[in-house]
Every structure is written in C-alpha cells, then in structure tokens.
Amino acid sequence: MTGISRRRFLKGSGATAGALAIASIQPMPAFASEPKIGRTDGKILTAGRMGILLAEVKDGKLVKTTNALPQTVENHLQQTGPSQVHTRARIKYPMVRKGYLANPSNPQGVRGKDEYVRVSWEEAYKLVNEQHSRIRKTYGAEGIFAGSYGWHSSGALHDARTLLQRYMGLAGGYVGSLGDYSTGAAQVIMPYVVGSIEVYEQQTTYPVVMEHSDVVVLWGMNPINTLEIAWTAADGQGLEFFHQLKKSGKTVIAIDPIRSETIEFFGDNAQWIAPNPMTDVALAMGIAHTLVKNNKHDVKFIEKYTHGFNEFNAYLLGKTDGVVKDSAWAEKITGVPAKQIEVLADVFYKNRTMLMAGWGMQRQQFGEQRHWMIVTLAAMLGQIGLPGGGFGFSYHYSNGGNPARDAGILPSISSSINAGANAGGDTSSWLNTGEGVVNALPVARITEALENPGMQYQHNGHTLTYPDIKMVWWCGGGNFTHHQDTNRLARAWQKLELSVVSEIYWTAAAKHADIVLPINSSFERNDLTMVGDYSSQFLSPMKKAVESQYESKSDFDVFGDLSEHLFKGGRAVYTEGRDEMEWLNHFYQIAQKGGRNSRVAMPNFTHFWKENQYIEMKWNEKNAKFVRYAEFREDPTMNPLGTPSGKIEIYSKTLASYNLPDCPAHPTWLEPTEYTGSAKEGELQLMTAHSAYRLHSQFNYADVREKYAIAGKEPILIHKDDAAKRGIKTGDVVRVFNQRGQVLAGADVTDRIKQGSVCIHEGAWPDFDPEIGICRNGGPNVLTLDIPASRLSNGCAANSALVKVEKWVGDALETHAFEPPKGADA
Numbered sequence: 095m096t097g098i099s100r101r102r103f104l105k106g107s108g109a110t111a112g113a114l115a116i117a118s119i120q121p122m123p124a125f126a127s128e129p130k131i132g133r134t135d136g137k138i139l140t141a142g143r144m145g146i147l148l149a150e151v152k153d154g155k156l157v158k159t160t161n162a163l164p165q166t167v168e169n170h171l172q173q174t175g176p177s178q179v180h181t182r183a184r185i186k187y188p189m190v191r192k193g194y195l196a197n198p199s200n201p202q203g204v205r206g207k208d209e210y211v212r213v214s215w216e217e218a219y220k221l222v223n224e225q226h227s228r229i230r231k232t233y234g235a236e237g238i239f240a241g242s243y244g245w246h247s248s249g250a251l252h253d254a255r256t257l258l259q260r261y262m263g264l265a266g267g268y269v270g271s272l273g274d275y276s277t278g279a280a281q282v283i284m285p286y287v288v289g290s291i292e293v294y295e296q297q298t299t300y301p302v303v304m305e306h307s308d309v310v311v312l313w314g315m316n317p318i319n320t321l322e323i324a325w326t327a328a329d330g331q332g333l334e335f336f337h338q339l340k341k342s343g344k345t346v347i348a349i350d351p352i353r354s355e356t357i358e359f360f361g362d363n364a365q366w367i368a369p370n371p372m373t374d375v376a377l378a379m380g381i382a383h384t385l386v387k388n389n390k391h392d393v394k395f396i397e398k399y400t401h402g403f404n405e406f407n408a409y410l411l412g413k414t415d416g417v418v419k420d421s422a423w424a425e426k427i428t429g430v431p432a433k434q435i436e437v438l439a440d441v442f443y444k445n446r447t448m449l450m451a452g453w454g455m456q457r458q459q460f461g462e463q464r465h466w467m468i469v470t471l472a473a474m475l476g477q478i479g480l481p482g483g484g485f486g487f488s489y490h491y492s493n494g495g496n497p498a499r500d501a502g503i504l505p506s507i508s509s510s511i512n513a514g515a516n517a518g519g520d521t522s523s524w525l526n527t528g529e530g531v532v533n534a535l536p537v538a539r540i541t542e543a544l545e546n547p548g549m550q551y552q553h554n555g556h557t558l559t560y561p562d563i564k565m566v567w568w569c570g571g572g573n574f575t576h577h578q579d580t581n582r583l584a585r586a587w588q589k590l591e592l593s594v595v596s597e598i599y600w601t602a603a604a605k606h607a608d609i610v611l612p613i614n615s616s617f618e619r620n621d622l623t624m625v626g627d628y629s630s631q632f633l634s635p636m637k638k639a640v641e642s643q644y645e646s647k648s649d650f651d652v653f654g655d656l657s658e659h660l661f662k663g664g665r666a667v668y669t670e671g672r673d674e675m676e677w678l679n680h681f682y683q684i685a686q687k688g689g690r691n692s693r694v695a696m697p698n699f700t701h702f703w704k705e706n707q708y709i710e711m712k713w714n715e716k717n718a719k720f721v722r723y724a725e726f727r728e729d730p731t732m733n734p735l736g737t738p739s740g741k742i743e744i745y746s747k748t749l750a751s752y753n754l755p756d757c758p759a760h761p762t763w764l765e766p767t768e769y770t771g772s773a774k775e776g777e778l779q780l781m782t783a784h785s786a787y788r789l790h791s792q793f794n795y796a797d798v799r800e801k802y803a804i805a806g807k808e809p810i811l812i813h814k815d816d817a818a819k820r821g822i823k824t825g826d827v828v829r830v831f832n833q834r835g836q837v838l839a840g841a842d843v844t845d846r847i848k849q850g851s852v853c854i855h856e857g858a859w860p861d862f863d864p865e866i867g868i869c870r871n872g873g874p875n876v877l878t879l880d881i882p883a884s885r886l887s888n889g890c891a892a893n894s895a896l897v898k899v900e901k902w903v904g905d906a907l908e909t910h911a912f913e914p915p916k917g918a919d920a
C-alpha cells in the first residue's frame with residue numbers, strides 16, 4: 095500500500111457496483127446527461143470539498159458563497175468563501191524564519207518562537223533550491239520527508255500534496271507516508287476480516303436502506319456534521335438521506351457518548367445510548383453474549399460465511415480467560431444498563447438491522463477492535479448481504495450510500511511525470527528523475543520517526559525501519575494541528591535542518607517552519623472536480639472568482655518554478671508543457687471519452703467552461719439497488735472474500751502468526767491505558783470529535799467562529815455534574831491539562847455529554863503563550879496521546895486521553911492564533 099492515496103482507494107472501489115434488490119429514494123434527481131442550465135445570475139460557479147458553490151464578487155472581492163444545489167439540511171461550511179480569501183490570517187509574501195536566514199546551513203533560533211523576514215519569490219526559490227540540494231546530496235532521498243498528509247483543497251490539478259511529490263520525484267525521491275489519520279486502524283484490520291478496506295467503499299445504497307431496513311444504528315457516527323464535506327466535493331445526498339430517514343418512522347438508535355448534532359437533529363425520532371468512550375467492544379460483546387445465551391445467533395450464517403467463530407465464542411463465554419462477557423460485565427465497563435444491552439440484542443435480532451458506524455471510535459488505542467467486533471456482531475445477526483442488513487462503515491462520509499452514476503470521470507494530476515517527458519536538460523548528480531518513494535512511514539508515527547532514526551518497528555506484519563529525516567516539506571496539511579501531543583512534536587521538530595511549508599494561512603505549522611511559501615486559495619485559480627466520491631454524480635468547474643491575493647501563487651506554479659531551478663528546462667518537464675487551462679482541457683477530454691463509453695454525452699470543453707454550469711451524470715437503476723456482500727451471500731464459493739479462508743474472519747490465523755499483544759487473533763476487549771475506567775480522582779476523558787463549523791483546522795479563523803467560540807476560545811463540552819464539582823459555569827475560561835500540556839478553553843456546561851467525559855473538537859489552532867507555554871485557543875492535540883492504535887496499524891489514537899479541568903484564575907490570555915507572527919504582521 096506504499097504511498098497509496100485516499101483518492102486511489104476511492105477510484106478502485108467507488109466505481110464498482112453490483113446489483114440486487116429494489117428501491118429508489120424520493121428526491122433523487124432523474125436522468126441527466128446534458129449540462130443543467132440552472133440560473134447562475136452572473137454568479138461564478140465553483141466548488142470545494144463542501145459542494146458546488148455560487149460565488150458573488152464585488153469590486154474584486156469575494157463577498158458571498160452559497161450552495162448551488164437545492165438542499166434541506168444546512169451546511170455551515172459553504173458560507174466560508176469570503177473568509178477564506180480575505181482574512182488577516184493569510185500569508186501575504188514568501189517569508190523566512192530569522193534564525194534560519196542568519197545561517198541556513200546551521201539554523202539558529204527556536205522554531206515556533208522566532209520572528210520572520212520577508213523575502214522575494216526569487217530569493218525564496220534560491221534558498222529552497224540550495225538547501226534542498228545540499229541536504230539531498232548529503233543524506234539522500236531518505237533524509238527528505240514529503241509524506242505531507244492533509245486535506246488541502248480539492249481539484250484535479252491543484253492537488254497540493256501530489257504536486258509536492260511530483261516535484262520531489264523529479265528531484266530524486268523522498269520519504270512518503272502510509273495510511274491516514276481518518277481510518278488508520280480500521281483500514282488496516284478490515285482486509286484481514288473481510289478482504290477489503292471497507293471504510294472507503296460504496297455502501298448498500300441509501301435507497302435500499304430506505305426501503306428495507308427496519309432498524310438503523312448510528313454507532314459512533316455524526317453524519318449531520320461529517321457529511322458536510324467529501325474528498326472530491328460533497329454531492330449532498332447523504333444529508334438528504336438522513337433527513338428522509340428522520341421522517342421515515344424507522345427505529346433509529348444512536349450510540350455515542352455525546353448527544354451529537356445528528357442525535358439532536360433526529361430529536362424524538364432516535365434513541366440515544368451513551369456508553370463511556372472507548373468501551374464499544376464491551377458493549378458489542380454484551381449484545382453478542384446475549385444472542386448466544388438465548389440461542390439467537392445465526393448458526394447457519396456463521397457456519398457458511400464465517401471462519402473461526404468457535405475461538406471467539408469460547409472467549410465470549412469466558413472459557414479462555416475466565417471472564418464471561420455478558421451484559422452485566424458490559425454494563426460495568428460501558429455504563430450502559432445490562433437491561434438496555436439485552437433489549438438491543440432483541441431488537442437487532444428481530445428486525446432487519448443496518449449497523450452503520452463512524453470512525454471516531456477507531457481513532458483510539460486498540461482502535462482495530464471496534465470495527466472488527468461490529469462486523470462480528472453483524473455476522474452473528476446473519477443479515478450481511480441482505481438488502482438493508484449487515485454493517486456499513488462509510489454512510490457518514492462522502493455520501494457513501496449515494497449510488498454510483500454512469501459517468502465520465504476526471505483523472506487528476508499524478509505524482510509521477512509521464513514517461514517520455516523526463517528528458518530534462520542538465521541532470522546534475524543528485525537528480526534521479528522518477529525515483530519516487532524511497533521509504534514510507536505510517537502517517538501518524540512522524541514524531542516517533544523524528545525521535546528514533548534507524549529504529550525498527552512493526553507495521554502490518556512487517557518489520558520496517560525509520561529513516562533519518564533532515565528535511566520536511568508540508569504542502570496542504572496542518573500537521574501542527576492534526577498531530578497528537580503537539581509539545582512533543584514541537585520538540586522533535588527542532589532536530590530538522592530544514593522545514594518548508596506551503597500554506598495559505600499562518601497556521602501553527604507555518605509558524606514552525608523555516609521557509610514559508612504563500613499559496614493562493616481555491617477561489618483564486620481554475621480547476622475541475624467530480625462531485626460525489628462514490629456517486630460521481632456531477633462534474634463541476636471550480637472557477638476562479640478573484641485574483642491571487644498579495645503575492646500568493648498556486649502550488650502548481652510554485653513547483654513549476656522550483657523545477658526550473660532544479661535544472662534548465664525543468665518547468666517544461668514538470669508541467670509536461672501544459673498551463674492551467676490546458677491541463678483542465680486535457681482532464682476533461684479524458685472524462686468525456688470515458689463518458690462516451692458509458693453512453694454519457696458531455697459537451698466539448700470550451701462550451702462547458704463558458705456555460706458556467708455543472709454536468710449531472712446518468713442515474714443507473716442497477717447501481718441504485720447495490721447491496722454490499724449480496725454476491726458473496728448468494729454464492730460464497732464463486733464469490734469468496736479476499737481473506738485466506740474466503741470468508742469473514744472472526745479469528746485470523748495471519749494475525750495469530752504476528753503475535754501482537756495489542757492486536758490479538760480475534761476481537762478482544764483490551765483495557766486502554768487512558769480512559770474513564772483508568773481515570774484517577776478528578777480525571778476526565780477527552781474526546782475530540784469533528785466540528786460542524788470547520789473542516790479540521792480549516793476555517794477556524796473564519797467569521798463562522800463567532801457562532802461557537804466561548805469566551806473567545808474553543809469550547810469544551812463538560813457534563814453539568816462534572817462542572818458543578820469544579821465550580822465551573824457556561825462561559826467560564828477553564829484550564830484543561832495533563833502531563834503533556836495545557837490549554838485554555840471556554841466552558842459549555844451541558845447534559846449533552848456522558849458524565850466523566852469532555853469534548854474539545856479537533857482542529858482548534860494551537861496558540862502557545864510565549865511566557866507560560868499554555869495554548870490560548872484550546873487546541874486539543876496539546877493534550878492527546880501520541881501512541882499507535884496498535885503495532886498492527888500504527889493508526890493514530892487521538893481519542894484516548896485523560897485530562898483535568900479547572901476554572902482558570904490567571905490573567906485573561908487572549909487568543910492570537912489567527913494573527914501573523916512577528917515580522918509578518920505588516
């Protein structure tokens with residue numbers, strides 16, 4: 095899986111769709127292969143991860159962005175356009191850290207504390223090129239990390255990380271990254287269990303669920319928030335589905351320590367069950383035990399379609415460890431009453447039940463066990479492969495239940511340059527074109543890698559070695575916001591000889607970089623995108639609305655220029671001789687050709703671009719009826735799963751052979767290091783769910799922050815009884831701390847969260863006070879634990895931390911997170 099991107103996962107899976115069953119959901123638009131000529135009233139049609147947008151421009155300023163598609167459920171992110179372009183947080187010019195500029199080959203000063211000096215683009219390019227080449231010559235490609243994980247803007251051409259890697263490949267190779275933060279644990283365990291990654295795949299469709307499911311379980315899943323975006327652009331059908339589900343009268347059960355926006359949205363139409371965080375395996379085992387005890391597990395299904403149930407069952411019944419995992423046992427761990435657990439078993443058994451699960455619960459220590467146990471429970475219910483039954487792990491993400499259309503699909507810029515286009519001019523000794531990835535590390539082990547060059551570690555059954563990284567380039571990610579244990583990361587960062595950041599805004603990552611390159615936002619350049627990761631429902635232009643602000647440029651232009659610095663003629667090699675619009679034309683023509691093969695007519699590019707319209711792809715009745723695992727269920731011999739047994743593996747011999755204590759051979763309740771069950775006096779468990787008002791750290795600076803900030807800080811949800819014990823009221827500034835760090839947050843005292851837990855949403859920008867080092871904005875990763883989920887996946891374990899909370903009695907420390915650093919404030 096080296097270097098495989100989410101996009102490639104999607105491409106490989108989203109397009110394939112089988113068939114069975116019947117149905118159609120109410121507002122699904124009908125056939126349309128012609129461009130939709132809706133009214134744009136002089137507005138500019140563009141798009142972003144949050145959907146197709148209409149942009150309004152006045153006097154060269156972006157003043158408004160709104161959804162271009164009809165919608166019933168509000169998407170808070172669609173209005174952020176003007177803030178994205180016009181904000182004080184923008185990086186205006188190329189900047190270099192003062193202590194770095196003083197002596198680039200032996201940098202002075204402390205990253206994160208230094209001031210910045212403005213330089214010209216030419217000076218910046220020259221400096222980057224000199225130091226990059228020095229480091230490459232000295233340490234080789236193994237010394238240069240360009241894994242650069244992140245949710246940069248979408249678009250077929252302006253794909254930040256890919257453009258960086260394309261440049262690094264041309265320069266002679268780089269260290270890449272494996273997996274992602276999103277589903278680090280689940281995407282690695284699932285192939286052992288069901289033979290595919292599951293988390294980024296077309297689900298049994300929304301229409302089929304609408305027609306056939308009686309009970310829908312939202313297990314640790316908050317789709318009303320998380321469906322606001324998609325990796326390409328959101329098609330909006332998921333929010334519409336949940337809106338329909340609410341009105342459908344079906345039984346909806348939500349299992350979440352937080353009464354999330356989704357649960358509030360369902361109101362009386364859903365039942366909320368609140369386990370302690372990190373205890374879902376125990377909860378599912380309590381249900382599974384109840385099924386076995388009452389002889390309600392589907393023995394026939396288990397026999398025919400699964401492997402290793404007996405080993406698991408012996409463990410469930412306590413035969414292997416003396417602990418019976420019954421509902422009473424589960425109650426003690428989860429805080430969910432045993433009676434309720436038994437009712438769940440009964441309800442699931444009697445009804446066509448779809449177990450939908452989100453991902454927050456696998457972003458935890460031993461995260462692999464959660465989804466494995468849910469698959470096991472679904473197997474015991476025997477409904478996998480039936481319309482509306484079984485499990486689904488992407489209903490809350492990128493509209494995973496929206497049926498795949500017959501479509502012309504856009505390709506995108508590649509990290510490797512076309513064979514034949516490599517004929518460069520002067521290839522100096524360290525240029526080794528197309529070498530690509532020379533090593534790769536699990537994306538969330540970056541700090542560990544910096545701390546331990548040469549260390550061997552286990553990953554997915556292999557022994558790997560950390561490279562000795564001397565230079566890091568981040569392009570399109572917020573690593574100082576997204577990575578766990580920020581203070582530890584900041585310490586490890588000091589060992590680098592060079593850190594470069596290509597960014598639009600003065601993020602914490604930019605404020606820790608030596609060289610900072612100002613990039614334009616997606617509203618300042620032209621691009622194209624598919625809309626709907628699985629559905630390919632639309633193809634939309636992403637039109638430039640305003641000129642590039644200040645001296646910012648696109649990543650494409652920056653790496654084109656830098657390639658010319660690598661060697662004469664480098665730009666032409668990097669760009670393959672195409673400019674922005676020529677690339678878009680090229681991509682479009684490939685989509686058009688693909689469309690023709692699927693009998694989808696698309697206008698020619700010039701016409702399409704001039705029309706200021708999106709194209710809606712053709713509804714496919716067969717795809718609309720797709721039922722996941724239907725073919726396997728129909729004939730498991732002819733359609734086996736990609737596991738060693740060809741069946742669902744409840745016990746895995748392969749995992750047994752790895753002999754990992756943190757990921758045993760069948761789903762297991764493993765007690766976490768930091769969770770409610772291990773909390774000492776006064777400690778609370780920190781959850782870090784995704785926000786309704788941000789895409790991670792993006793838009794934290796935007797106007798919409800006024801809707802949620804409390805006392806000028808990121809809010810912390812705290813249960814009223816926990817707050818009362820500490821004398822905390824809504825609106826108070828509180829100090830949240832543990833041995834790793836401390837942050838100030840604004841108290842939101844509530845009954846919307848399970849007692850014993852608190853939540854600060856991920857993505858709040860770290861903002862360290864220079865005197866006392868406290869984060870003034872409430873960045874939760876200052877507090878989180880930087881350990882691997884297990885040595886199987888090395889996924890991040892962001893939702894596994896204990897903290898203490900107290901009323902802040904110190905000076906009011908204002909947030910400066912969104913201000914440029916010293917030297918860049920002019």
Ligand SMILES: Nc1nc2c(c(=O)[nH]1)N[C@H]1C(S)=C(S)[C@@H](COP(=O)(O)OP(=O)(O)OC[C@H]3O[C@@H](n4cnc5c(=O)[nH]c(N)nc54)[C@H](O)[C@@H]3O)O[C@H]1N2
Binds near residue numbers: 254
């Ligand atoms: N505690 C905790 N931590 C978490 C999580 C959690 O649940 N809890 N979730 C994790 C998950 S699932 C994820 S995916 C990560 C997300 O982590 P990231 O993907 O790193 O987060 P973003 O804030 O989306 O960062 C994208 C950055 O790219 C910049 N950008 C946008 N467009 C462009 C462009 O065109 N060019 C360039 N050069 N830059 C651009 C934006 O300004 C922004 O700073 O966070 C992880 N971290």
Ligand SMILES: Nc1nc2c(c(=O)[nH]1)N[C@H]1C(S)=C(S)[C@@H](COP(=O)(O)OP(=O)(O)OC[C@H]3O[C@@H](n4cnc5c(=O)[nH]c(N)nc54)[C@H](O)[C@@H]3O)O[C@H]1N2
Binds near residue numbers: 245452787790
């Ligand atoms: N608006 C918005 N949408 C987004 C994103 C965003 O930042 N903002 N990020 C996108 C990305 S990259 C990703 S990976 C996905 C993330 O999608 P998810 O990972 O599913 O999102 P989270 O908010 O982390 O978690 C979902 C729910 O799980 C609950 N939860 C947390 N821990 C536990 C637990 O131990 N047990 C149970 N039962 N529930 C638990 C949380 O309270 C939350 O309500 O969302 C995507 N969509």
Ligand SMILES: [Mo]
Binds near residue numbers: 275276277
């Ligand atoms: Mo993610």
